[in-house]
Amino acid sequence: MQVPNSFKLALLKQMLLGFQLSAVSSNSMSFHERKNAIKLSADAAMVFARGSTRWTRGLVASLSKNRNNDGLLRGILGKKYERLSLPCCNSWKIPRSRKILKRCLGLCSRRKKATGPQHDVESSSTLARRLAKKRIQVLKKLLPGGESMEGFSLLDQTLDYAVSLKAQVDIMRRLLKISKASNLNK
Amino acid sequence: MPVEMSSRRSSSRISDEEISELISKLQSLLPESRRRSMSRASAAKLLKETCSYIKSLHREVDDLSDRLSDLMSTMDSGSPQAEIIRSILRS
Numbered sequence: 001m002q003v004p005n006s007f008k009l010a011l012l013k014q015m016l017l018g019f020q021l022s023a024v025s026s027n028s029m030s031f032h033e034r035k036n037a038i039k040l041s042a043d044a045a046m047v048f049a050r051g052s053t054r055w056t057r058g059l060v061a062s063l064s065k066n067r068n069n070d071g072l073l074r075g076i077l078g079k080k081y082e083r084l085s086l087p088c089c090n091s092w093k094i095p096r097s098r099k100i101l102k103r104c105l106g107l108c109s110r111r112k113k114a115t116g117p118q119h120d121v122e123s124s125s126t127l128a129r130r131l132a133k134k135r136i137q138v139l140k141k142l143l144p145g146g147e148s149m150e151g152f153s154l155l156d157q158t159l160d161y162a163v164s165l166k167a168q169v170d171i172m173r174r175l176l177k178i179s180k181a182s183n184l185n186k
Numbered sequence: 187m188p189v190e191m192s193s194r195r196s197s198s199r200i201s202d203e204e205i206s207e208l209i210s211k212l213q214s215l216l217p218e219s220r221r222r223s224m225s226r227a228s229a230a231k232l233l234k235e236t237c238s239y240i241k242s243l244h245r246e247v248d249d250l251s252d253r254l255s256d257l258m259s260t261m262d263s264g265s266p267q268a269e270i271i272r273s274i275l276r277s
Contacts, residue, residue: 001214025259027259031256031259035251035255038254038258039247039248039251128229128230131230132228132229132233135230135233139236139237152204155208155209156208159208159211162243163215165247169243169247169250173250176253179254179258183260
């Protein structure tokens, strides 16, 4: 699964724009200030390249929580900022998609168990179900905007996000490599 | 009447096919090494591997940001940016 080259290019351009706007190569910044500027540039650039989807809006929402990030966010996102700041409405699809997904992942019980004394040992399928539910909670915290997603949307957005993250890592790696090389030539 | 009956009608919106496609895409997303141990993916396994994959990507971004931060402090501003863009576009 790969992003198109246009995505990577847009990501790179906006990230470098972010570096310029926050003057990362100036001497007046502390290490942490510089690192935060770099991370913010990378994230905003990734959002820009991807456009509007639930996780990008979630990411913009969490990045905007820090007022200090406003300038750089607007600088990188430009006109897209307003569109990306719109609150997400919950899809009507959610209750159904959760049921469907859970059925396919084998997480639904076939029938209601008759009430009776609790079994001391849980069946392995019940344990697997509990474990999967726990991990869904972990995933929701990892995915920007994940708290308000369920079922199919959650996994779909997870895939989308992971693919974009991988591209972000690739670009940063290449940038690091080339910057090192160009630094040595000075 | 089992609850499953009504689900069949509503599944016309998101087909079973779409879901298994999504699950196989998620599997193929994971790096080779993790995938090998998952011949028959259980939901719990897939979710665990996906979560740890995303966490590892987060760590990489953090590490790369550290190293870029180190590097940027020794670079002079201006022309290196253009040079970098040009050489990346060439590669």
